[in-house]
Amino acid sequence: MGKNNRKFPKSAVSDLIFFEKGIGVLTAKENKKISELIKNVMNHLTGVHKYCLPIKTIILEICGNSIEWSGTQNRQWLLGVQYDSEKVTFTVTDVGKGILSTLHRKFGLILKDAFMGKSDSAILAGAFDQKYGSSTQEENRNKGLPAVKTRFQDGSIKSLKVLSNNVILDFENNERTKTFQKGSPRFKGTFYQWEMTKDCIHNLNAV
Amino acid sequence: MTINLDNTAGYASSFLDEAFGNLIFDFTLENVKKTVEIISEQEPYWKEMIESKTYPEWESRRKKGERPKITIDHLPWYRLQNNKIVCEIWEQLG
Numbered sequence: 060m061g062k063n064n065r066k067f068p069k070s071a072v073s074d075l076i077f078f079e080k081g082i083g084v085l086t087a088k089e090n091k092k093i094s095e096l097i098k099n100v101m102n103h104l105t106g107v108h109k110y111c112l113p114i115k116t117i118i119l120e121i122c123g124n125s126i127e128w129s130g131t132q133n134r135q136w137l138l139g140v141q142y143d144s145e146k147v148t149f150t151v152t153d154v155g156k157g158i159l160s161t162l163h164r165k166f167g168l169i170l171k172d173a174f175m176g177k178s179d180s181a182i183l184a185g186a187f188d189q190k191y192g193s194s195t196q197e198e199n200r201n202k203g204l205p206a207v208k209t210r211f212q213d214g215s216i217k218s219l220k221v222l223s224n225n226v227i228l229d230f231e232n233n234e235r236t237k238t239f240q241k242g243s244p245r246f247k248g249t250f251y252q253w254e255m256t257k258d259c260i261h262n263l264n265a266v
Numbered sequence: 267m268t269i270n271l272d273n274t275a276g277y278a279s280s281f282l283d284e285a286f287g288n289l290i291f292d293f294t295l296e297n298v299k300k301t302v303e304i305i306s307e308q309e310p311y312w313k314e315m316i317e318s319k320t321y322p323e324w325e326s327r328r329k330k331g332e333r334p335k336i337t338i339d340h341l342p343w344y345r346l347q348n349n350k351i352v353c354e355i356w357e358q359l360g
Contacts, residue, residue, distance in 0.1 A: 094275060113308065116277070119278040122278070203279050
């Protein structure tokens with residue numbers, strides 16, 4: 060309920076896909092569901108019901124990240140899409156350990172940064188710059204998050220925000236990026252949100 | 267050999283890194299560069315990432331003998347060994 064006990068307005072249309080990630084891979088059925096959702100997004104933004112590979116890539120990067128970095132079994136993640144006039148808002152909720160907790164567990168480099176007084180928000184931002192992983196023998200070595208950031212930088216997605224553990228990163232406005240104070244509630248997992256407009260589709264095609 | 271990544275259901279870069287990286291590990295950078303051409307017009311970032319990051323990182327890993335980790339057991343596969351192509355199960359779980 061909103062102010063004065065009025066109900067929040069319902070979004071015109073929305074899609075929601077729920078995934079179990081215990082097996083560590085996306086099934087063909089789940090893959091198909093994402094592709095269908097992308098066609099709906101394209102239809103909403105351009106009027107043409109067609110598949111768009113670069114949108115799928117962004118979702119797969121985040122989804123791959125959710126599966127590979129979670130370190131958890133039998134957890135879920137949710138992909139939500141809200142259709143507003145002339146824009147689409149995507150949200151991915153991954154109820155794993157969260158990127159920071161996983162980084163702390165996996166990579167020694169992050170400990171050095173933490174000892175040097177780097178804030179958790181700077182450390183999380185570093186993961187999007189492929190700071191962690193490239194000098195280790197870990198598989199995949201963190202190429203997915205930098206790929207998502209590249210899509211934001213080239214204008215393919217807008218208003219990218221990432222909440223993980225005790226940090227919120229706002230890629231559009233760094234002043235709103237913050238590390239929550241010790242003792243504040245922590246989000247156990249990672250939440251991604253971004254928007255797409257018709258301009259983004261144009262930028263995707265121009266890349 | 268031409269590998270065309272266009273018009274597919276999509277890939278995460280982690281998958282591409284593992285797939286092409288293991289190719290380097292099994293057949294060396296020199297041989298892969300000589301024989302493999304990648305097409306990725308819909309996602310040019312993939313070709314750039316594979317050729318500029320995955321290839322040199324996995325070649326360095328191959329030279330250092332840092333073996334790839336596997337997450338499931340695989341059937342035998344080919345690897346260049348002392349200038350011969352040998353089919354074996356090269357890596358095992360545990």
